[in-house]
Structures are given as structure tokens and as C-alpha cells.
Amino acid sequence: MTDKKKGPKLVSRRNTLKGIGAGALLATTGMPKMMGYAQAQTSEPIKIGFQVHRTGIGAAYGRWYDRTTQAAVKRINDMGGINGRPVEIVAEDDGTDPKRGAEVVEKFASQHNCDIAFGTLFSHVVFGSAPRAGELKLPYFVVSEGHHVASGKLNRYTLQPGITDVKSQVQAMAPFVGDNLGKKVTMIYPDFAFGHDHRDFFSEAIERQGGQVVAKIAVPPAETSFTKYFPKIPRDTEVVYHVMVGPAVLTFVKELGEFFGPSRPEIFGFIDSLEAVDINSPGLEFLEGTYFWEGMPRYAQANQTSHDKLYREAVGVDENGASTSDPKDVSTFAHMFGCWETLNIVKKGMESAGYKGPEDRAKLIEAVEAMSDMPMSDDHPQGAKRFNGKTHQTFGSQYISKVTDGKLVVSHTTSIEDTLYEDEVDYTTQPF
Amino acid sequence: MTDIQRSNWLHIGVVIALACSFFILPEYHSGNLARILVLAVYAMGYNLLFGYTGLLSLGHALFFAAGMYGLGLAMQFFDFNPIAAVIAGLILALVVSICVGFLALRTTGVAFMIVTLMFAQAGYLTILYFGEYTRGDEGFVIQQADRMVGMIDLTSPMGRFFTALLLFAICFFIIAYIVRSGFGLALVAIRENEERATMLGYDVMRLKLQAVVISGVMSGSAGAAYALLFGYAGATFATVQYSIFPLLWVLLGGAGVTIGPLIGTIFMFYLIDYSSAITPAYMLIAGLALVLLTLFAPQGLAGELRRRFLPWLP
Amino acid sequence: MEFGPHLILASLEGAVIAAVLAMTAMGLSIVFGIMRVVNVAHGEFFMLGAVIAWWVAHLLGGHPAVGFIAALVFAPLLVAIIAATADRLVLQRIDYDPDRTIVGTIGLLYIIQQVTLMTFGPEARPVEAPFNQRLAIPWFEFGENGFEIYWPWGLSITSYKLFIIVAAIAILTALWVLMTKTKIGLIMRATQQDSEMARAFGVPVKRVYAWVFGLGAGLAAMGAVLVVPVQQAHYLMGHDPLLLSFIVVIIGGLGSLPGTVIAAVLIGMSDGIISVFFSPTLAKILATLLVAMVLVFRPQGLMGKLRS
Structure with a gap:
């Protein structure tokens, strides 16, 4: 099983390896006195299953969601990771299809042993995947701007804290x-x-x-x-x-x-x-x-804020909202910030819950539910947010x-x- | 052993092996298998019409969706319990397949492909048109609390797997029975030569309609089971893509072989799953695999097996 | 908008769709008619035409007309070569077996889509039209002052859309000449009617098939080059043209080239005109059922001969 898990993922993980490396270094050198088992556990990465639209109708969005996510994870790891542990992104393509989306969620939960699933945009994929996330008790952070979460049609394990709804x-x-x-x-x-x-x-x-x-x-x-x-x-x-x-x-x-x-x-x-x-x-x-x-x-x-500036630089977007390496490659700027902000909220939630592993998933949900006002900052470059713990939806x-x-x-x-x-x-x- | 005994043992053996696999396989794979079994039922329904009767439909997603929405809407708006809702799904699939069969069977060959395709497309658009109730492309969730049959929790790994296996076994045995019955042999006769079957005194039209209806209801049962076991109904399942899937699974596994659909569905599922673990460009690998299979296994996997080693495969 | 101008507008739009559809479907019709195989990857050849058109226009730069004309030459040619290669490598080896062709061409479809996604990317990319003026269209009414001409709000078409219609007619005419007046056409028709007999008379059937497959794909690509300044090149754009041309070929009657053109015009126009009377999605449902009913009551298609 371990071979299967490690070997094949190399390509999609390559981008994160550098970030993980830095994070892991920080994590281990930062706590030199912790020994043996404790050290092994603390330096083991937090795995975030990233459900990404690489193919299908959502592919143009998926590419930028991917770039934003990689940038956010790199920043988190550069700052020492979450609870001293590096973050690792496990990306799986859902083909922008609700059936494959549900399969991918199952894969995160029972094959990759991810701590959470994250990142879905298209609302039919959210609808198709959320029931499985709820049954598998896998916290599922969507970045979809659909009204599905706040409408009450989903479940306690599905949240949308990083982007407002339609x-x-x-x-x-x-x-x-x-x-x-x-x-x-x-x-x-x-x-x-x-x-x-x-x-x-x-x-x-x-x-x-x-x-x-x-x-x-x-x-x-x-x-x-x-x-x-x-x-x-x-x-x-x-x-x-x-x-x-x-x-x-x-x-x-x-x-x-x-x-x-x-x-x-x-x-x-x-x-x-x-x-x-x-x-x-x-x-x-x-x-x-x-x-x-x-x-x-x-x-x-x-009147650009310093937060907007930092965010653009990190993701690789110029002042016109296009890629810094190709001015013709225009980003999905109005949506992708949700990935950045959601990951920062996950970090905060895990820190305040003292998250250690999958057994603390419920604590993580409760910690996020307890959140409310989040001022504009580098973590929230789009602007201030107000999260409603009851409806699992953010406002901004x-x-x-x-x-x-x-x-x-x-x-x-x-x-x-x-x-x-x-x-x-x-x-x-x-x-x- | 006679061929009939052999094939009986084969069908029973497959079901027993599947049941055992739940306790052997890791959770991820037994979960996949539950989904594969439901989809294999869809492919078996398709195989009856395509593999045995020789009618190539491009509109089976309509039947799958009829089962799915029959069940889903009945639970959503009329609070049906799961058993009653499954029956509602089957009835809707039955009605739809009778109507489609009645009209589409006036045509044959490529015209039959197009007519079924068009009906399915109209069905898909109808789901969108009544978005107020169906929520269109987005679909709706069937809540976990509603997916209980008596004491059996269909959302637990075991409840889900064995419900899927039960449905699969029923359909598998029905197909195994049909292909050996006079009815099944008549269908094969139609596939091989329709004119001769007519001259031999078969009521070809009636037999074909029966095949469409059985095939449609079986596909519908898969749709209903999918919605019930995985908690979601959506218009995606009514798109052309989902009409082409069973064709692909059946051709890969072996058309006109009872275990072909199961093998094809497993193969395609893991082809995508494993190649997507190797590279994001997994479609490239899947595409190459399909091309190579057409070149080197022309009758599908089970078809090759029958041709080379097991000539008695039903 | 009043009824009259609305109908005119819908008909013009329908005619543009019909023109592109006629070319794409003609490509499929030739392949279908002569080789008797269902090419599921036909839509992908259409898509490749649009994508290559973008590359060509993008690389050349300069005035949009330069890129467009170059694309009109190179895109169909390249696509035809790709298709003929695929025929050689795959279809010929499986001897054009109908079932295996379906799986094989689905495989091709995956490969082409994925390669395009990896090289071209997931975005929709525009190609600039060589010329594109908005042409307002006048309308008349019998008001208090008798006969009057006026310019209704929104009633217009662009010069480029008119050009699409004209270009499609020209290309289809050229194709008709090729098929009926030349030796190439004669060989193709002979192969269609009886490939065994054609072989006996020294026709290199295999090579003819490769050419036909290339020609069919090239026609689809040419349709795509024409339409790409109106729509955009996108790696999933082949889906609809495949379905529509498939429908057109069957409705027109298998193997009947005039039937294909008639069916393309009917389907393109009805799509536009039905939308005048109903809400958009309902119009699509009705147009779809209409097509199904045509076949239910005339299974051989409009121009097809009933085979015993």
C-alpha cells in the first residue's frame, strides 16, 4: 500500500516539495529537544486532499486554483507550517464531474489518509461529493461560491469559510x-x-x-x-x-x-x-x-493594499490580473483568492483546535465554527470576512x-x- | 461437467468471490467495488440490448436517470421510504423505456442510435427545464438520515456494499437465466440475422421491445441504486457521456458475455484511477490503452478469454 | 423586438450555424458513406482545426487577415495528415470493424483532448476575424404614413458572419465538383459502392481510405477555422459538432451528400427559428424531439434509399 501511495504522486507533488522541505526543516530544527516518536509525529506532514478541476469544463478555473493553492501552502510552510508540521497537498483531478468527485473524496479519506479535503469550485461536484465527505467524516472545505452550504442541504462536515456565496x-x-x-x-x-x-x-x-x-x-x-x-x-x-x-x-x-x-x-x-x-x-x-x-x-x-500586493506576488499575478510569466494568461482572480483564504482559515482552525490527526477532525470543525470576524490581512487579502458558524458560510x-x-x-x-x-x-x- | 453446470458455478462463484472480497480488500477498494457493482448493473442492462440483441443505443443515460430521479424526487418531495422510492424509480424507468422502445424500434442500425440519442438529450434538457424541482445540473442530496432500510444503514460501508452486491447478484442471475432461455436465444437470433428470425416465425418487434424494456429497467435500477447508496442525483448522469460509458464498458469487457460488463467496468475504473495517480495527463494513458485494446483484444477482455481459453463462457 | 425582425435575425443566425454544420457534417458523411465507420473522434478534428488556427494566427501576428488565410490553408492540411496517420496506425489494422472502431476512436478522442489540454491549455482563445463590421438591417412597416423603412433595434449581422455563409457554399461547391467531375471523385464513389470490385479494378483501396479519412477530418477543420473568429478555440469544443454532424448525416440519409447539406440547413435553421417562439431550453427540447420524430417516421433519412 505505501508503495502505491508514494510512487505515483510524485509529479503532482513536485511543486510542493520545496515548500515541504523548508517547512520540515523549520519544524525539526525549531524543536530540537523533542525526541523519538514525538518528533516523528510532529514532522509528519498534514495532508490536505485538493479536489481540483484539471480536466472537464472547469479546467481553466482549476489551473488557477492550483497555482493559488500551491502559493498559499508554500507561504504557510515558509512560516513554519501548521502546529509545527509541514503541509502537503495531495491533488486529484475530479474531471469537473460529480461522480468522479465523490470517488476522489473517498480516495482522500481512505487511501491517502488526508486530514481534510479542500478546493472544489463547481457546485454540482460539491453536491456529488459532500454526502460522501459527511459519511466518511472528512472535513470538506469548498471554495465554490454556491449557496449550497448556507442553504442547509449539505452536512456538518462541509464548510465554505473562504469565499462568499451567490x-x-x-x-x-x-x-x-x-x-x-x-x-x-x-x-x-x-x-x-x-x-x-x-x-x-x-x-x-x-x-x-x-x-x-x-x-x-x-x-x-x-x-x-x-x-x-x-x-x-x-x-x-x-x-x-x-x-x-x-x-x-x-x-x-x-x-x-x-x-x-x-x-x-x-x-x-x-x-x-x-x-x-x-x-x-x-x-x-x-x-x-x-x-x-x-x-x-x-x-x-x-489604493492597492499591501495584502493585495503580497498575494499577487506570491501567486504570480501581475497588476492586470494575468500571469507574470505570460500576460495573455488571465487569471480567475475574482474566485481563486478563496483557496488562499480557506487554507489560512484551516491553519488557524487546526492551531486553535490543537489538531493532531484525523481523530481531531470534529474539533477542527468546532474550532472553525467558533470563528467570526476576520480582519483584512495577508491571510485575507480580499477583505474582511465574517464567518457564520451556524450556516458554515462566510460573508464579505x-x-x-x-x-x-x-x-x-x-x-x-x-x-x-x-x-x-x-x-x-x-x-x-x-x-x- | 456440462457447460450449463460450468456456467452456473461461474455465476455463483463470482458472487461469492465478490462477497468475500469485502472482508479482504482495504476499505478504499471495497468502497470502489460497491460503486463498480452498481455501474456494472447499468452495463449489464446495456449488454442485454447491445451484446445479445444487437441494438446499439446511445441513449441509455435516459433510463439510468429515470431510475435516479424517480427515486430521488419521490424521496425529496413525497417522503417515500427507500424501498417505495426504488419501486418508484423502477416504474419511471419502465414507463420511459416502453415509450422510447415503442418509438425507437421503428428504426434500426444507425437511425436507432440517433433516435435514442435524441430522446436522451431531450430527457437531459427536460431535467434542466424543470430546474425548480430537480435543481438542474447541480442536482440534490439525499440526506444520510433518509437512507435507512429498517435497521440497515445504507451509508455504512457494509450496508452499501452488500446492497450493491444484492442488486448485482439479482441482475447477474436474471441475465444468466435469460441468455440460456428461449427468449435469450431468440434475441441472439435477431442479432445474427433479423430477417431469418422473422421467417422462423419470431415476433421480432415484440421480442425487441421486451429487450429494450428489461434493459431499460435494469439500467434504471442502477440509477436508483446510485442515488440511494451515494446520496446524490444530478443531471450530469443524464448527459451523452453517461450514455457512452456503458457502451465502452461492455465493449471493453466483452459484448454478449455475461461477465463482460463487470470486467469492463472494473477495468475502466482502475485504468482511470491508477493512471491518474501516475500523471495528471491520465486521459492520455486511458486513450492509449483503449487504442491498444482495440488492436490486440478485439472482442473485449472476457471475449478474448472465451475465444482463447473458455469457449463455454455464456 | 417585433416578430418580423426577430424572425429574420434568428434565420440569419441559423444560416451561419447551418453553414458550419454543413461542412463539418460533410466530412463525417464522406467517411461514413465510403468507409462505413462511426468516427467518434470527428469532433476532435474540428477542435484541432480551431486550435491550430489559433497557433497559426498567434505565431504570424500582423494583420488578422494574414493569420486567418494562413490558418485556412494550414489547419485543414495538418489535421488531414493527423487523421490519415491515425487511419494507417489504428483503423486499418482493425480492418474497420464497426465495434472496434468505436472504442478505438474514443481512445483517439481522449488522446487528442489531453494533448491539446497539455499544450494549448484549458482557456478559450479567440482568433481575430479578418474583417468584422456590424451591418444594421432595415425593416419595413405599414404605419400611418404608409410604407416605411426603419432600422429596428438590434437587427444586424456582421460582415464576417455573412462571409462564413458564402465561404461554406463555395467550399461545398468545390467538393461537389471534386466528387462528381474528377477522377479522384470517381475512385471514391467506386470504393463506396463496392470496395471489393474497386480493388479488383486496381484501386488502391487502403490508400483511398486514408485519403478519405484525411479529407473528412480536413473538412471539419476547415469548418472550425471559419467559425473560430466567432466562437473561440477550446479543448472541449468538439463535443457538439460531433453530435450535430452525426445527427445531420443520419437525417440526411446515409451516404447521400445532398441529403447531408439539406439536413444541415434544416437543423441549423430550425434551431434558430424555433427559439423565436419558445423559451430557449424548451425550444431545444422541441428541436431535439423533432429530429427524433423525423427518423421515427422516416428511418432511412430524408434522402436515403430504403435498403431491403
């Missing part, structure tokens, strides 16, 4: 859209559960602002041509609200521009529609002056940016209060 994001947008852009909104969204969340939560929120959604256009999945749907946008629309995912997002935005030509209404979009896409791609000129939600501002702003500021001279410039930052909503579940009442 419900809070969407409802925080409504006041800005209603006050600044217009009251009559047409929504265009994918005909997926994710799109339906946008539809339902935004419609509700804009009505509270005295606004109205005049048309809801759900685009079928895997669609590659969009113009034929745009005539359903009513003439009296003041704002087009768009959110799209998948490889055809650039076509979608381009065709939207071609459809309207010179006389466009106000346009407000979720950056998901252009995540990992250069905003200066040919055909996107019309986006100048339109607005985007951003989880974290892709372009370094004039959202950014609204305007495209100005081909760059996204933040024009409004919501408060955490704007994103709060009533609890829908109390996971702490569930047994472990």
Missing part, C-alpha cells in the same frame, strides 16, 4: 443597480441551478429597491451562439444583467455588443462572464463604461467595477452588512 453577492448588487443604473432589468443567465440562483435572489432584491425584472432569459447549457436570444430583451430595458459560465463566455459578451451596436442600455455583469478572459480581447470594446461584479478586483487599484465585501480605459476600476464596495441574510440552517445542532 445569494449574498447577488442581493448586495441590487441597491447599486437600482440606484445608479436603472429600475427595469433584463436578466440573461445560464439555465443551470447557478443561473436560477441569480434569477431568484436578484429579482427579490431588486423589487425591494422598487425595481423590476422585465425579462428573464435562460440560455441552455453548451450553447455556442447567442444572438438569437437577444431579441427577447424588451425595448424598455434600462439595465441588462448578465452572467454566463463555460468556454463560450467570450462569444456571449461579443455577440451582446454586436447586437446592441451603438445604442446599448446600461450593462451590468458578473465577472464570471469574462473570468480568465482578457477584457481587451477583440470585439469587447463596447464594454467600456459597463459595470462588473468582482469577487476581488482583477486590476491592481490605485463585494466589489463593483467600471470598465475604464480597458481596465476594471472599482467604483463601489459593498459593506458586509449588505450581504447578510437570515440563517437558513444551523449545522451546529447536527451530531458529528
